Amino acid sequence: MKGEWSAMRFDIVIIGGGLSGLTAGIALAEAGKDVALVSAGQSTLHFMGGSLDLLGSDERGNDLFKPLDAIAKLNEKHPYKKLEDVSRLAGVAKQILERAGLATTGYATANHWRITPIGALMPTWLTLEGMAAIDDPDKMPWRKVALVNIVNYLDFPTKFLAAGMRERGVEVDVKAVILPEFQQLRQSPTEMRSTNIAKVIEQNDLLVKFADQVNSVVGEGYDMVLLPSVLGISSNEKAMQLLRLINVPASYVDTLPPSVPGVRMQSQLRRRFMALGGSFFTGDQVIEGIYDGNNLKGVKTAKLDGTVLEADNFVLATGSFVSRGLVADYNHVYEPALGVDVDDLGLDRKTWATVDVTEAQPYMEMGVATDHKLHCKRSGNVMSNLYAAGSVLSGHNSIKLLDGAGVDMLTALQVTENILNQ
C-alpha cells in the first residue's frame, strides 16, 4: 500500500469550513457540483453573534448608513473591488442563508444597527430573526426596556448594556430570572455558558417555565424585553417560540462567546451543505498541494494519508490569523496550507503593528494575494484553478471597516460564479 496514493475526485475542493467556505460550498452544490470541503476545527462563526456586516464604517471610523455607496469609494486593494455586482451578490447571499433556514432582516441598501454584548451600537447588514435590530441609532425605537439576565450568567454584562442604552435616552431596568434547572449548571462555574444554557432549556422543555419567570419579573410598563441569546442552538424555532410567550415585545441580544446564533449559523449551513450532497472532511487539514505548472491538481491532508483529493477547481477559504489561515513567525507571514503568495508588509516587524492596541493594526490587511478574478498566485504566477475567498484575502481590515461577513460571503459567491462561468 505504502508509496502509491489513490485519488478521490470532486468537481471542487474547498479548504476551510467557516462562513466563506460554506457559502461557496452551498452555492456550488446548488449549481449541481460535486463539492468536498476540508475543515480544520470549528470556525470563527462561534464568536460572530447574530448579525452579518457588509460595510459598517469608513476609513475614518464613521458609521455608514448606505454601505453600497461607500463600497464604490473603497480603495482599490479592497476585496470588494473584485466583485462584479455587489448589490446582486448581497441579494444572493441573503437567499443562501434563507434556504439554509436562517431568516434575516436587513438589506444591502441601508445598514441597521445591532447591539453588541457590551452595549455599543454597530452598523450591520443582516440580522437573524429574533435578534434586536435598530433602524436608526439616533431614534431609539423603545422608551422603556427591561433587560433580563439569568442569575450568575456572566457572559451578558447587563451594566454595560444598560449604560449604552441609557446614554441614548432609553429608560432601562435590569432584572434577573432563575430556574432550579440553571441552579444545576451553576455547580460548575466554567460551564455556565450560553450554549450549555441553551441545551438545558431545549432538552428539558423549559420554554413555558422560563417565559413565566420572565413575565413575572418584568410586569407592566415596558415596551421591550431584551434577553441574552441563549436559545435556539439547533434551530430558531424554540427561540422564536419563547419570544411569543412573553407578554411584552421581546428580542435577543448577543452574548459574549460562544455565541448561540453563531453556532446555529455554523450548524445550519453545514446541514444545508450536507443535504445538497456535499462531502465534509472534518477536523482535517490540507498540508500540501500537488501542482502541474500553474494548475493545482490535488491536495494532501493530514489525515487522509494515502489519498489525494483531486478536483477541477479549488477554493482557499481558510480565514485569517485566528483561524490559522495565515501564520506569522518572526520573519514573515505565510499561508500554511498551500504556500501561495501573501501580500505582506515586508520584513520590518515594527511596521506590522501599531503600539496603541485600539488603533487599526496594519497586519490585519495582510493576506493572500489574488488577481482580479480572485485567483491565487504562487511565486508570482497566477494559478489557473485555485481561488481564494473570505478573510484569508489581503486588503481589508474587518475590525476597522466592519465588513467581515460581507467579504466572507460575497467573495465566496464571486468565486463560485468565476468557476461556473469559466
Added chain:
Amino acid sequence: MTIETQTQNMSVNNFEQCLKCSICTVYCPVSAVTPLYPGPKQAGPDGERYRLKNKAFFDEALKMCLNCKRCEVACPNDVHIGDIIQAARIKYSTHRPSLRDMMLANTDLVGTMASPFAPIANPVLKLKPMKAVLHGVMGIDKHRTFPDYSSRKFESWFKKEAAPKQSQYSKHVSYFHGCYVNYNYPQLGKDFVKVMNAVGYGVHLLEKEKCCGVALIANGMPKQAKRQGEVNMTSMRKAVAQGHAVLTTSSTCTFTMRDEYDHLLGIDNHDVRDSISLATRFLLQLIEKGEIKLAFREDYHKRVAYHSACHMERMGWVPYSTRLLRMIPGIDFVMLESQCCGISGTYGFKKENYERSQAIGKGLFDQIDEANPDCVATDCETCKWQIEMSTGTPVMNPISIIAEALDVEATRELNK
C-alpha cells in the same frame, strides 16, 4: 529570538496552543447533559496547568469523559484535549477498577467464557432476575440488552470454512476481526471475507490477536492494555512483512491501534500504523486507483442513514465509508448529522452512566426516527447496540451492506 524558539516550544498534546475560545465545550456531549462534568476546556488544557503544578488538582470527575474526541475535532487549534484528559486519568487516577469494570473491560475473556454457553447465556442475560442481579450487584444497568453471544466464534468458523480456500487468491490481506466479530457477530467477519474474496483478495487471520484494549483504557487498566497492544503489534509486524495490509471492520479498534497505542499507551507502532486500515477505506482506495471494481445486484433497494461514529470522525475517514456506500445504485442515502450516540463502548453499560448515555444519544435517535431508514449504517459496533436498543432500527456495518448488495459472480468476473 529565532524561529526555533517558536517551533521548538511545542508542548505535549499541544496544550499550550489553547486560546480559551470554549468551542470545545460547545461540542462535548457530556457537558451538554451534566454540569457535574468540568467540560473539555477545564478538564483538558486548563486543568493540565494546575495538575502540572500539583497532582492534587486531579479531579476524578474526569472519568465521565467518553473519550469520544469530539472536542478535538472541533478545536480550531489542534489541542489534543481528549488525549490530555485520558493521559491525566492514566497518570493520576487512584481509583481502582471494580469487578464490574474489569469484566466489562475484558471483552475477550468474557467472550471466551460466554461463547460455548451462548444458548444459555443469551436468554439468561435477558432474564429480568438476571438483569436485576447485574444491576444491583454488578452495577450494569438493567435497561441494557447485552449483545448476543454467538455459539460459534468467528475464528472457529474461519479456520474450518474459509481458511483452506484463501491460498487460491493472488493478493492477500490480514484481518483484525476484533472481539465483537469473534464473539457476538461473526456474520460481519463472514461478510468481510465474502467481499474481499470477490475482489480477488485472500483473507488471513493474524498469528495472535488480542482485544485492541480500548475498553481497558477506558476502565483504568492501561498496563494490561499495553501488554495486549504489544502482542497485536508483534503479529501485525509479521503480517506487514509479508506485504499484507491489516484490515478491520471497526472504527474504534482501528483508531485505538493507530493513534491511542502511541499517544496514550506509549506503544511504538510507527512501522505498522500506515498498514492498519479500515476495510471500507482500503476498498475505496483500490477502486479509485482502478485496481478493483464492484458490481451490484440490480434488485437491491434500501434506505440507509449513515451515522458518523466518534472515532471515525476523529480519524477524518467518514467520507471513505459514505462514498463507498453511495456507489451502490439501489441505495437511498441519508447523511445523519454527526452526533455522539452516547454508548461509548462500555460506558453506557454502567448503571451510573445509563441515563446520561441515553440523554446524550437523544438527538441522534430523533434524527433517525425522522429519517425513517430501513437501516442505519455505521462503522462502530457499540453504536450498533445503542442505536438498535434505543430506536429499534437495525444497524449494519457498511461492509455488510456491500456484501448484501454485491453481485458476487459479476464482481469476480470484473476482478479476474
